[in-house]
Amino acid sequence: QDKTHVIGVSIPSATHGFMGGLNWHAQDTIARLEATYPQLDFVLATAGEPTKQVADIEDMVATRNIDALVVLPFESEPLTGPVKAVKDAGKFVTVVDRGLSVPGIEDLYVAGDNEAFGRVAGEYFKANLPSGAKIVVLRGIPTTLDNERVDAFEKAIDGSGIEVLDKQHGDWNRDKAFTVMQDYLSKYPKIDAVWAADDDMAIGAMAAIEQAGRKDEMWIVGGAGMKEIIKRIMDGDPQLPVNVTYPPAQISTAIELTALKYVSAAPVTGRFIIGSTLVTPENAAQFYFPDSPF
């Protein structure tokens, strides 16, 4: 194993909390692996939109002679063709989080479970709210994965008698969520709970609720396990009873597994789905990473 292997990592840029966490984990893992394995080289590129990501991948192949690609597609559809081209060029391909639209391209698939992310939250709502309860939903940026989460959530509460008053897009953004929540509060005199499909949005929504003085009226469930939120769950904040994980650290798993192919004899292929679990005050400690920026 004297040959140097180059692993390309292409991920969306840190435009919101979750992606920020993912970026941090990616860099952290790369730094760690580069220190441990001198025979590994990493190329990291971040992209703000699919076209840029495709360009990044092309550049990795054309100029950096990568042996393997770890990619978290900005969007599945547009990346499918280009990633397939990488695969066809004989590279090892690891796909993270968002699957490609044609099955069987990647060698390794590491992902969170969007369907479970929505379902777990929905099940908690169903179990903890009476029939006739009114809730509002803050959605992410309009994307397929947002659709999957929301659909799963709605399916999970189906038949519970819980009424979804509204579901607007908070774009996974604190400020936008704050504004939307403020307007929900003006619009609906009674709200029993909020599902903010992301912890950044949960934080924005919480601030709006607090300002309106309706803190005792409703609780919030966010998602993805941001450290501040987890901390408050640990502390037993009644406003934040639980959270649903969607770990940004999945990128670490993916990079590590890919690296393993070049530093060990272990065969690495297959699918690793990291499920979404419900974080409760009881188990919160194990999801708390105070050093992560997320």
Add this chain to the structure above:
Amino acid sequence: MRDRLTLSTLGPLAALFALILLGAGLNENFLSAANVTNVLARSAFIGMIAVGMTFVITSGGLDLSVGSMAAFVAGMMILAMNALQPSLGVGLPLALAGIGVAILVGLLAGLANGLLITRAGIEPFIVTLGTMGIFRSLVTWIADGGTLSLDFSMREFIGPIYYGGILGVSWPIIAFAVVVVIGEVVMRHTRFGRYCEAIGSNDKVARYSAVKVERIQLLTYVALGLLVGFATVLYVPRLGSASGSTGLLWELEAIAAVIIGGTALKGGFGRVWGTVVGVLILSLIGNILNLANLVSPYLNGAIQGVIIVLAVVLQRRKSSAEGR
């Protein structure tokens, strides 16, 4: 300007009233004190920035960097407050230190833009496109891709800057009103405003009239930077955090507000109170879309676009008699 009150000035106001009527018709809570306060307070950030932008655009410039600048200023403010907290403790001194840092950083950022534009003689569009990338990148970098958050105890302490107020009027609204009044006076009744209009209508004539063109232009960017600093002082207490996505597209919103308000994009004619109307129109559109379940939320952007164009049509229709 007075004699023209009847015509072009009615345009943006008419559009604003139309929106208010629409909102009131769609939801009875629209005119509630809480909602009005919400809308006004959240307009304050963009509003203060847009007032500064009015001067920049009036004097023939442009600033695309304000959104990123706001993120950068907020980041530095939070960083500074977190760093000083051990020595200053939670309290007024720390709050003042944070405010000072925000204003200073805003001023310096505006100065950087202004110097590049006036000294190096590069188009404002290019300079501020460049600094837009630079400021945003720096925030992301400082925040390590994540969010810079103010220490919780301090957040509680400065929260009232956004949420508090006097006589039921919240601070952001008061600050915004003060900025608007000063801006209007400066634009209409001081040399600075007059010079901005002169430079924007014909910088050569201004130069031949002994106006220090570069200095005035520089000042517009510095003033805008300062106002971004002020806006940030209001912004940080609200959520106590800053990240790479703070202030995203504020520049577009601020410029749009200025132009909806009747200031010419080519410069030479500025209307601060028009800008206020523009800001309110934009805020109200968002508010109304949230309050009314009109259609698919996917179409919010489309409705927003249609209303913006309609608002301006309404305005231009009225003022076309003037031949502007």
Add this chain to the structure above:
Amino acid sequence: MRDRLTLSTLGPLAALFALILLGAGLNENFLSAANVTNVLARSAFIGMIAVGMTFVITSGGLDLSVGSMAAFVAGMMILAMNALQPSLGVGLPLALAGIGVAILVGLLAGLANGLLITRAGIEPFIVTLGTMGIFRSLVTWIADGGTLSLDFSMREFIGPIYYGGILGVSWPIIAFAVVVVIGEVVMRHTRFGRYCEAIGSNDKVARYSAVKVERIQLLTYVALGLLVGFATVLYVPRLGSASGSTGLLWELEAIAAVIIGGTALKGGFGRVWGTVVGVLILSLIGNILNLANLVSPYLNGAIQGVIIVLAVVLQRRKSSAEGR
């Protein structure tokens, strides 16, 4: 124009060469055929749009909607092809139908912008800000918040439009070159180009000289729409899908390319080949950032910003002798 070749024209070229040298120094593969092809081919989308934008800006206009328009055109093209696939089958007729739809939709979208601007007399900034929201919303809505994707078999079939070529030169590069040559000839050697410059320079003079100002302006937007259509015809085979995030910020990139290339934002003077240089500069910055692990990826935006400003400083320094 000829006598001025020595001065201002060297500026953008100098910046381009500096970047090329930098790239070649950083990575030996930079000048490899594969990388050069990649960079040129991916420049083609923005490049074609920027050529159209050059005409719009030269005649004193602006179009902020091109990025969203590209998304919308791509969406409609995919929708049409998927709808027609059962009847036409995978093959050339379907590809041609898709291309026809893209061009038609682009043309209509450009026409809509142009009519609102010239007939209703609203500022281009406002109109295209509005349609920017509208087009993007429509795509999101049609795609139901997700992604519209071309059937995979068809994607395979039309893939060669992007990836194929003749004599080792890929189609996007050829198409881009053709558009540039036509654009340059139209700008320099036809009435249309001349009238664009005249209108941008002083529309009243143009009107007094029997130039049909509104018609020319309308045509610039239609031409830009058409070019967005063409660009989309190249884009869809590459990624095979369209969503709300397709073409995000392309408008900013296209406008920046035009201005880096030496066209004045206020209009009156357009340089198509300069725009090409601008597009290449922007593409190369991205490419070079990927070539070397310079710094934290968080700082990419900052480096990009610095290089854009530097490129223009280099250019303006050279041309300041002209007194522009």
Add this chain to the structure above:
Amino acid sequence: MTTLALAGVYRSFGPIEVLHGIDLELHPAEVHALIGENGAGKSTIMKILGGYLAPSAGQVLLDGRPVTYASGPEAEAQGVVVIHQEFNLAPDLTVAQNIWLGREMGGLFLDHRAMREATQGLLDQLECKVRPDARIRDLAVSDRQMVEIAKALSRNARVLIMDEPSAVLTHREVEVLFRQIDRLRSQGVAILYTSHRLDEVSHLADRITVLRDGAVVRRAGRGELTEDGMATAMVGRDLKDIFPPRRTSFGPVALEVRDFHVPPLVHGVSFTLRRGEVLGISGLVGSGRTELAEGLVGLRPHHGQILRGSAPAQVRSLPEAAAHGIAYLTEDRKERGLLLTKTLRENLTLSTLADFGAPIISRKLEDAALTRAISDFDIRAPSREMAVGNLSGGNQQKLLLAKTMLPEPEVIIIDEPTRGIDIGTKSQIYHFIDRLAREGRSVIVISSDMPEVLGLSDRVLVMRQGRVAGELAGEAIRETAVVRLVMGTSEEISQNA
């Protein structure tokens, strides 16, 4: 037989009627001069004839038939061509591009060579040295005027309407212009001409119409009116002593310039200027007078010495010049002098705003200043709140003068002060300049109007190709002497003087 005529034409702008029932006839092969005070309505008449404005009432008759044009270009298609008082050129385009704008040669592709050659031909015909590829932005106003004339000549007019074409031209160019007018007249073109230089009118005109306050007050044939008679008809009273008597005593040196260079054109200029003195600067177009002046007030990079009194003065910018009490009035009123979209008040006070209250500008002081300016300079504005661009050309010039004088400078450099100003007001301005001098100020008058230079100056500096060709003082200031120096035909005269 008439080619183009107005019958009972009225025209109002808003509530103000500026033309009250004008009848006017243009005949082929005839030069018809239209004269009148500033704001009398000459330009308005010309715009109506040229299809750029519609009459509020009354008719335009072409070959005896009533016509209504939708636009200027439509009239131009009928052979009615206008040279506008205000420039009508696109600043970013070249000379050739402007001349052929809207009527480019060539088929699908433009025939650049043909257009450049044709342009060169036109410019040669006008003895104009501008290159066809020069951008309008870079041209001096006089050159721009020549381009305007060239553009009109290229149009093959049946009717040529010229609104003060000579206002910014020196006598040599005026001669060229007259030769062209003679040629066109002999080819049967009907010409309508305005000028405030009455000598030109009596030389050129076959027929004269005098306008006062929007109505025709006098019609005359060739030779029926003397220049004095024209002036009297225009102004409505007798004009005597157009020029003030010469001053006889001067104070100490106010300004001294030594070995002054304004690259690339102006070199080695030295002169002194005393208090109470009026120094005229004469020269051909492009002789560098404007560049010298702009160098002196810091608008152009320069080197050499400037002394105010006896102290050296640094003048790197206009504000610095202002601090030294030096003011400059530009020859380019449209591009450098006035903000055309702003009101009179805003323009008047722009360069001296600091004197009108700080931090809040006092509207009252401004209004008072405007009232004074309006009466001092006889500015005729239908409304004080109107955009300056809608003032008549002469009244714009008066406003510009008022603006330059407002800071009460010690040394005043005025470039073409009376461009487009009517004879009555001219006289007022000459007396005003005289008053300034008698108050102990120093005035430099750069002028292409020969009688003005002769009548006003205590000393005359003649420039040729960027250098001082000679200086004349007292009795030596005679037209022939100046002309010789201007043309460079005789060196010894400068020595004698």
